[in-house]
Amino acid sequence: MVIPISMMGVLLAREASTAEQAIREWIASGALQRLPEQIRTWPVIGGLLRQFGDSTVLTPDSLEQGLLSAATFLSRFFLDQVGDLLKNAFLLVTDFFLMLFALFFLFKDGKQWLASLQEVIPLEASHKQRIIDRVDQTIRAVVKGIGVTAVVQGLLAGLAYGALGVPFPVVLTAVTVILAPLPFGGTALVWGPIVLYFLMAGPMWKGLVMLGWGVGVVSMIDQFLRPWLIGQAVQIPVLFLVFSVLGGLALYGIIGLFIGPVLVSLLMTTIQIYREEYHRTETDTPSGPATPS
Template identity: 35%
Template sequence: MPTYTDSPLARRIVGFAFLVSIFGLTIWVLSPFLAALAWAGILAYVTWPLHQWVCRRMPGRDNLAALLMTLGVTATLLLPLVWVMFTVAADVVAASATLTQFAVHGLPPLPAGMRNWPGGAWLAEQYQRVQADPAWVHAQFDALGLTNTVALKSLAGGVGRNVAKFGLAVFALFFLYRHGVSVLAQFRGVATRWLGEAARGYIQAVGVTVRAVVFGIVLTALAQGTLAGLGYWVAGLAAPALWGVITALVSLIPFVGPVVWIGLSLTLLANGETGAALGLFLWGALVVSWVDNLIRPLVISGPTQIPFLLVFLGVLGGLHAFGLIGLFLGPVLLAVSVGIWREWLGHARPD
């Protein structure tokens, strides 16, 4: 008498359920490390031409070439990022202490001569009105969350987790340099088997998008850091080159770069250097910030053949959904989606 195990449909269902279970459990096991592995993959892909150049200079010494590349990427990119994270965390703690004092003792007096600015009388009047309502000021500081010790502990924990992810990314980066060709060949083979020849186009779209987004973000950050450093030097700030580097690293995240030059402008204003503070603020608002609107669309939209609006939304949505790695994952997902859409349009046109 035939049983259910003799049915081809039943065997396929059981086999499919088995595969889904195995791969699902595998993804669940690896889920804490997927962000770090994605970072390692992006860094390996972007720096792969340099790795090939190093391998050609050191034939037969692949392990040493992979080690040198890993150390180089760590020294030039990951260590500065970690340093910026700790610096920003320390600044947030200092700002929290300052805001706590303001919430308890009230706002400080305005700088002398502020009424002589264009619109300074109106600003002074509004400031005095706020100063006369300490309860409202205290409520606003509480709403910011920077006076909340629980929030500060959560910030410190987040910095620690990101440092651990970067460490794991460095560890994985060595093995990707060492075995990247084999891994990519296997991935292409599996993708082509399941998706057909269209998989090659999807893989190419991913590669082009990753490289364009990385270079677009990095070039924009370098330009903003250079221009901001020039403004810091003209304004007379101490260590303008250091602040320029900090601005460049912070500018890797969209809309975060202005925090640096706005904070330095406020520092100059608090020290009574009104002209330098106003000049630095205008330089940052009119020159530094607009670099983002010039370089990023040219570098990203051109190679990817994707409207910059989609790339921009991919960056912001990726940050919201995946954290810092979403800077690259968001545009990549949109690039693949656009590639599939265009392929469907190509098939639909003959009909």
């Protein structure tokens, strides 16, 4: 477990360091001195800058400071993360075995702990077990749906990064996977700036391709794959699932991605139990004596 993560971290840190060096070399080549004038020639951006003034914002010194600060921050961030990962590799392995140790007792005594919890729920034993199983099933489905969808979106975006020659595709792919679960922005926080760069600096066709791929494939697959994965596992209609996620996000924030589907799943299970009990009560109730004619 540690070795693959460490290798991925080293690769990310290497690309981040290379990116910082590339930015410094680009600045040293003198291209930065020409960048403000090039930006002023762009149709929309240049007009806005001329209208509102760019004497203090768009200068070589301010651009150099901003680029170097951003590059240094990203490089140090990844290097620090990799350093901490390698330094604490032994602790990670120890924690892994401690987790296995804890799982052993969870599997061994978990039923007894769960039984103690079930005793305080004022329902029949079969109904309590049914509700607990439903909650567990829903949480697992949501985690699986979010994780699988994020990885798929990241890989699809990574294909475009590599095909279009975007620098440092591994770093961007990893960032895309991390940001994909965010309900607002998500993957567009990564491929969106790439689209803007290509549209303004060229070649424009790369920007159009990235835009079409990002909107039509990377972002759109989230609308189908995640609800399908969750819905197939917990048998919740997609419409209810979408509204449960939106309502959960509005009330509880990002944790609502879990709370919303769980509450809807509990509601549906409770309604099913009530209907079954109500139907059984009607069936078991004897009919009254016949009215004499």
